[in-house]
Amino acid sequence: MIRKLQANDREQLVSIINKTDNFSNEEKKVAVELIDEAIGNPNHEYYNVFIYENDGKIAGYHCTGKRALTDGVFDLFWIVVDNNGQNKGIGKQLLDHAENFVKENKGRWILAETSSKDVYNATRNFYMRNNYSIVSQIKDFYTINDNLIVFGKYIKT
Numbered sequence: 827m828i829r830k831l832q833a834n835d836r837e838q839l840v841s842i843i844n845k846t847d848n849f850s851n852e853e854k855k856v857a858v859e860l861i862d863e864a865i866g867n868p869n870h871e872y873y874n875v876f877i878y879e880n881d882g883k884i885a886g887y888h889c890t891g892k893r894a895l896t897d898g899v900f901d902l903f904w905i906v907v908d909n910n911g912q913n914k915g916i917g918k919q920l921l922d923h924a925e926n927f928v929k930e931n932k933g934r935w936i937l938a939e940t941s942s943k944d945v946y947n948a949t950r951n952f953y954m955r956n957n958y959s960i961v962s963q964i965k966d967f968y969t970i971n972d973n974l975i976v977f978g979k980y981i982k983t
């Protein structure tokens with residue numbers, strides 16, 4: 827089932843984040859900061875964290891929220907599945923959930939920013955196969971030879 831974040835989810839989430847091979851240490855730190863921010867403010871305006879749980883064990887999460895200064899564009903800030911539970915369709919269920927969240931909140935775009943690094947190949951394939959397209963790219967964004975790639979899907983109402 828997919829449900830809202832609870833404060834006592836923190837330990838399992840930190841462990842999942844730290845086990846994610848393609849995240850750099852800095853990315854892990856930022857992912858944990860966002861979880862802490864969401865736990866500290868359950869009605870956070872931008873950070874809505876939803877947990878995929880099976881028999882009390884967390885298998886993944888997504889964090890989705892409205893982009894400031896827009897009236898209907900949402901960011902998928904993070905989507906992570908425990909590396910022991912990947913390739914079983916959990917990511918797709920989380921992505922569908924994020925899209926429904928956007929729909930329920932009368933959004934029109936969902937955007938996911940990612941990197942062009944090889945370690946993100948599987949992640950980019952995941953978005954493409956779920957009918958996201960590349961809506962924007964910025965060369966040498968994160969660092970030289972690491973571009974920003976923005977995937978997006980226009981949500982039909």
Ligand SMILES: CC(C)(COP(=O)(O)OP(=O)(O)OC[C@H]1O[C@@H](n2cnc3c(N)ncnc32)[C@H](O)[C@@H]1OP(=O)(O)O)[C@@H](O)C(=O)NCCC(=O)NCCS
Nearest residue numbers: 846904905906907912913914915916917918949951952955
């Ligand atoms: C990207 C990510 C969230 C995808 O999660 P996932 O649970 O592995 O996703 P799914 O299982 O829905 O899909 C992954 C693949 O498994 C395949 N798959 C799904 N169910 C399957 C099944 N029952 N049997 C065999 N294969 C299956 C899908 O076809 C899919 O292949 P594709 O991506 O090449 O199209 C996950 O890989 C992840 O956490 N990556 C690290 C963190 C990251 O990069 N996050 C994004 C940036 S914040």
